[in-house]
Amino acid sequence: MPELPEVQLVVNSLNEVLAGKRITFVDLIWPDYLKGIAGADNTAMLTGQTFGSISRRGKFILMRTDSLGLILHLRMTGKTLIMNHDEELPKHTHLVFGFEDFKLAFNDVRKFGRLVIVPLEDLQKAVENLNLGLEPLEQEFDSNALSDIVKGRNKCIKNVLLDQSLIAGIGNIYAVEILFASGVSPFCSAGEIKRKKIQLLVENTKSILKKAIENGGSSIRDYVGVNGQSGNMQNNFRVYGRTGEECIVCGTTIERKSHAGRSTFWCPECQKN
C-alpha cells in the first residue's frame, strides 16, 4: 500500500504534469471508481476543467480544478499513470482523463481505490470529514504532540502509529522501520513509552519518511511512480522483510509475527520495550 512517501511522490509528479492542463475528455470505464456529485453528470462536468495545485493530506491526494475538488485515495494497489495517447491502457484501468498531449490513467488491480469529486468550495470540509490526525513531516508533529497522543493509551504503539486519525500517512512498512530505528517494541503499550523514546520515535518518523521520499519510495508490491518507475527505498529497509536474518545492529535473529492483520518484523533484543 502506498504510504506517505509514495503518495507525496505521486503528488509531486502530478503537480509537474497536470498543473495548468485542461481535461479534453473523460473515459469512465468502471463507474464505481468515481464517487461523484449526486445527481450531476460528473464526466461532463470534469471535461473542460483545468487543474490547479495538487497536494496531499495523509495518504489522500487532493486536486483542485476551476470549480471542482478531487480527492484520490490509492488504497492498496492504486496507480496514476501518465501515458501517450497512442499507448494501450493497462488492464484494470478504471478511469482516464485525456489532455491535449497525454492521458492520465487511474489504474487499480484490487479496486479499493476511489476518486471522490466535490464542488471546489466543499473540498476543505470534505477533507476535514476524513478525520485525519497530525502530519508527521510538519512541525506540529513533535515530541510534545506524540506525548499527548500516547498519554493513557493502552493500545500498542504500532497501532497508534498506524491510526490515521492520530497521525496521518504512516502505514505498515514505515511503522515497522520507525519502531526498529527507535528501539521500541511494536507490542509495547503506547502509554508506557518513556519520554526519551518518544523523542526518538518523532525523529525517526521524520527522517525515515524523508529518506523514503528521497529514494523514490518503496516498490515492494505494486507501487510505481506516474511514469511507471520503481522506487529504491526497499533496499534501505533495516528490518522490514528480514525474517530469519541477523539484526544489523546486534546479530539477533529478526522475528516476524502477524499482528492486527499485518506483518510485523522486529529484533527481540533491540526492541525490548
Ligand SMILES: [Zn+2]
Ligand atoms: Zn538487534
